[in-house]
Amino acid sequence: MRWQLLIERLRIPLMLFPSLAVLVVLFGGGMLFGVGQSFGYFPIIGLTDLTFQYYIDVLTDPNFFLSLWLTFRIAFISTFLSCVFAIGFAMVLRHQFRGSQLFTFIFQIPIPIPHLVAASGIVLLVTQSGVLSRISVELGLTQVPRDFPVMVFDRNGIAMILTYLWKEVPFIGIVVLAVLQGVGPQYEEIAQTLGANRWQRFRFVLLPLILPGVLSTSIIVFAYVFANYEIPLLLGVRHPTTLPVLAFENYQDPDLSLRPQAMAVSVILAVLAIGLLVTYKRLARLAVNR
Amino acid sequence: MQRFIRWFTIIFIVVAVLAPVIPQIVWSFSFRWFFPDLLPTSWSLDSWEYVFTDSSRVGESFLNSLYIALLSCFMSILVGLPASRAIALHEFPGKAVIEWVLMVPIIVPGLVSTLGIHQVFIRLGLTDSYIGVSLVHLIPCIPYFVLVMTSVFANYGTLLEDSARTLGANPWQVFWNVTFPGILPGMTVALMFTFLISWGQYVTTLLIGGGKIITLPMVLFPFISGVNYSNASAISLIFVAPAILVLVLTSRQLGKESSVMGGFGRL
Amino acid sequence: MTILTINNLTRLFDDVVAVNQLNLEINSGELIAFLGPSGCGKTTTLRMITGLLLPTSGDVLFDGKSILNVPTEKRGAVMVFQKHLLFPTMNVAQNVGFGLRMAGVNRAEIDRRVSEMLELVRLPGYENRRPHELSGGQQQRIALARALIVKPNILLLDEPLANLDANLRLEMRELIRSIQRETGITSIFVTHDQEEAVMLADRIALMFEGVLQQFDVPQAFYQQPSTIGVARFFRNENFLTGTRSGDTVNTPLGTLKIDPNIVNQPNGDVVVSVRPEDVVLTTTINENCIHGELITHVYMGTYSQLQLMVNGNRWLVNGPIRFAGNKGDTVNLHLPTEQIWLLPKE
Numbered sequence: 001m002r003w004q005l006l007i008e009r010l011r012i013p014l015m016l017f018p019s020l021a022v023l024v025v026l027f028g029g030g031m032l033f034g035v036g037q038s039f040g041y042f043p044i045i046g047l048t049d050l051t052f053q054y055y056i057d058v059l060t061d062p063n064f065f066l067s068l069w070l071t072f073r074i075a076f077i078s079t080f081l082s083c084v085f086a087i088g089f090a091m092v093l094r095h096q097f098r099g100s101q102l103f104t105f106i107f108q109i110p111i112p113i114p115h116l117v118a119a120s121g122i123v124l125l126v127t128q129s130g131v132l133s134r135i136s137v138e139l140g141l142t143q144v145p146r147d148f149p150v151m152v153f154d155r156n157g158i159a160m161i162l163t164y165l166w167k168e169v170p171f172i173g174i175v176v177l178a179v180l181q182g183v184g185p186q187y188e189e190i191a192q193t194l195g196a197n198r199w200q201r202f203r204f205v206l207l208p209l210i211l212p213g214v215l216s217t218s219i220i221v222f223a224y225v226f227a228n229y230e231i232p233l234l235l236g237v238r239h240p241t242t243l244p245v246l247a248f249e250n251y252q253d254p255d256l257s258l259r260p261q262a263m264a265v266s267v268i269l270a271v272l273a274i275g276l277l278v279t280y281k282r283l284a285r286l287a288v289n290r
Numbered sequence: 291m292q293r294f295i296r297w298f299t300i301i302f303i304v305v306a307v308l309a310p311v312i313p314q315i316v317w318s319f320s321f322r323w324f325f326p327d328l329l330p331t332s333w334s335l336d337s338w339e340y341v342f343t344d345s346s347r348v349g350e351s352f353l354n355s356l357y358i359a360l361l362s363c364f365m366s367i368l369v370g371l372p373a374s375r376a377i378a379l380h381e382f383p384g385k386a387v388i389e390w391v392l393m394v395p396i397i398v399p400g401l402v403s404t405l406g407i408h409q410v411f412i413r414l415g416l417t418d419s420y421i422g423v424s425l426v427h428l429i430p431c432i433p434y435f436v437l438v439m440t441s442v443f444a445n446y447g448t449l450l451e452d453s454a455r456t457l458g459a460n461p462w463q464v465f466w467n468v469t470f471p472g473i474l475p476g477m478t479v480a481l482m483f484t485f486l487i488s489w490g491q492y493v494t495t496l497l498i499g500g501g502k503i504i505t506l507p508m509v510l511f512p513f514i515s516g517v518n519y520s521n522a523s524a525i526s527l528i529f530v531a532p533a534i535l536v537l538v539l540t541s542r543q544l545g546k547e548s549s550v551m552g553g554f555g556r557l
Numbered sequence: 558m559t560i561l562t563i564n565n566l567t568r569l570f571d572d573v574v575a576v577n578q579l580n581l582e583i584n585s586g587e588l589i590a591f592l593g594p595s596g597c598g599k600t601t602t603l604r605m606i607t608g609l610l611l612p613t614s615g616d617v618l619f620d621g622k623s624i625l626n627v628p629t630e631k632r633g634a635v636m637v638f639q640k641h642l643l644f645p646t647m648n649v650a651q652n653v654g655f656g657l658r659m660a661g662v663n664r665a666e667i668d669r670r671v672s673e674m675l676e677l678v679r680l681p682g683y684e685n686r687r688p689h690e691l692s693g694g695q696q697q698r699i700a701l702a703r704a705l706i707v708k709p710n711i712l713l714l715d716e717p718l719a720n721l722d723a724n725l726r727l728e729m730r731e732l733i734r735s736i737q738r739e740t741g742i743t744s745i746f747v748t749h750d751q752e753e754a755v756m757l758a759d760r761i762a763l764m765f766e767g768v769l770q771q772f773d774v775p776q777a778f779y780q781q782p783s784t785i786g787v788a789r790f791f792r793n794e795n796f797l798t799g800t801r802s803g804d805t806v807n808t809p810l811g812t813l814k815i816d817p818n819i820v821n822q823p824n825g826d827v828v829v830s831v832r833p834e835d836v837v838l839t840t841t842i843n844e845n846c847i848h849g850e851l852i853t854h855v856y857m858g859t860y861s862q863l864q865l866m867v868n869g870n871r872w873l874v875n876g877p878i879r880f881a882g883n884k885g886d887t888v889n890l891h892l893p894t895e896q897i898w899l900l901p902k903e
Contacts, residue, residue: 027403032406037406114533121314124313133326189607193609273399
């Protein structure tokens, strides 16, 4: 009897243990080692003393701050615009009209499609000899490839942002859509009979209802874009590039002494990400509770 | 006015969604397509032929990606299913902390841990191996799998299980005959997500695979920034195939989709 | 204090006629009940009054002016639903003050009027509570406060008490009645519960399948129902066919004397109707007596309900508590002249 009770007590911890173990060991362990390396603990090349030197090197490098600003800018713009478009599209798609199910399906298509495929497609569209440029020639707006604005391998990261938008707008949009359709029209109807116009109904009735969902998904989006390596490598310039690319390139450098520096950049990246997101969540919670 | 906004938005959505896709399809079948032509001047199947040759490594990497993704899915189920059930259906001390721990890889950039674990994996001999790559893929996979499955379990009632138990079914029978069919639709969606996450991994595979294990994104990558758009498009379309499959399969469950996606609202 | 006029109001949904040529005039300050079985068009009519739904044809007028082109947010026809639908992200004060906030009233004034309203619905001091903390009845009262605070032209209540349990419902009915009297707002409430309608309303509009059957004071539905259907809805199924000539009606069970000042059917085929509580059981056979065959009798606490077969119709008669009888017995029924009502034959 006693061992049955014991199993009962242990049941939940046992259920949780495997996932936690995997994540703690792989993720936590990885972080531990990574942080260690950033402080110079690198037995392979003979470094065993802990030092802040690498952090100092990184933080005094102007390149670093350029990269940081670029990373932040792209993440912020991508996330913000994604939210705006997502809410807008969801507001249109939530009604039932002829074909609404089909169009909602089309809206969702980007969600499972890999970012690389999206990037590949965007490149075809926005390079100076790409589809959009050719349409522009057809419309008589430009004549040669060079006339068309640079959007890939550019300093502004336009192609990158477009790629992120294409992927993330449906992601946030579907969540908002689910909320809106779950809520139904009645709150708005009541507000309407009480004298609220269209903007007031959105601002005071709908927005508070969708904000939690928008908040959660935008946190995921921001975190993803901030830490993303593939897209900036593919569609951006070498210099300045985003922090993840900077870190990884340093890591891959044959000169192993650059590794601790790479780790330092990565750790700073992680700390910044956490800091930004915690702040964001706090601010958002304040705004919602007002 | 409202109708106009609606239809304008709809058309915009359709065009925007299809815009990155259609050109790739056309490019993959084109031979000569130079600026400023809106359509190829000559068509060919060259790119597709290339894709199926051994030297392109597309076939090899496709199978590698498939194998690793399936492996990751399998491990995610083993490890994530009990965890999501525990979180969805039970209360226990420290639950909030544990939920947080499970979600951390979504928020914290994985770069630090991936780079950090690299050395460890080298020591353990896990680099250049399928299992090593799959393990690394678990880091982003498990949180998403658990996130979706928790929502599935939360919507799933345990009443049926209780009835089965009172009717004499043992735990294994209950699981197989009641629980499993009950969560299967939601789990299918969760697995599709998990599969796609692993399928799309680039950096992690690059690092841990050590260049020995080539997956499809790794083959695709150089082509995108290269000159040969036709080949890039063909490979890209092959790469997107499982995603299309997922779309088709989940479109049948559009209604359930929203409750599953609602799981993302839980953060 | 608005007069509501509805002219030939019609609404179709594809092929289904939900509301069919409705004509009503509601006086200022009246409390009207829209009564009828589910799907009879009551809610549809309400929604057309608010403007949330457009009529297929016909007109709605406030104080003699058509408001068809006035958007919902400007009409001042405020609705309270069956589900309270308090805005979940706002507290009670914000909910109640919502309409005033939309209109741009200043904070101090809003706060003052909110506490006034909360007093009116007997929930003073509840400003900071959240909707989910309230009981069903409290939520409905807050919903009411939220509607009243904007001093609406018309107050519309769509089955507001349907989700509450029985004793709560009684309490709420009294509250609604007294508040309506106090504020004098022209109000319409929709219900399928005739007891509720009778208790609350100044007049009742009874609808079947989109068509208005009768629009009258509550007593009229009992004493002077306009059709068999109306009588049935108000639990009177005691019907007997006959032919009227002057002040008598010839029926298969005998000739009945009627009062020409009460009845309004012309000479010819009619249906005689007497309410269950007005039929008198008698042993002596005198004027205006018919007979029926006893089917069963049921003890109801304060009376016995007799089921009788009367000329092929099943009659219900309220009898004395200690009634005793067997199935098949012949029972004599006296139909007092002043209680006989005639319905058109259908």
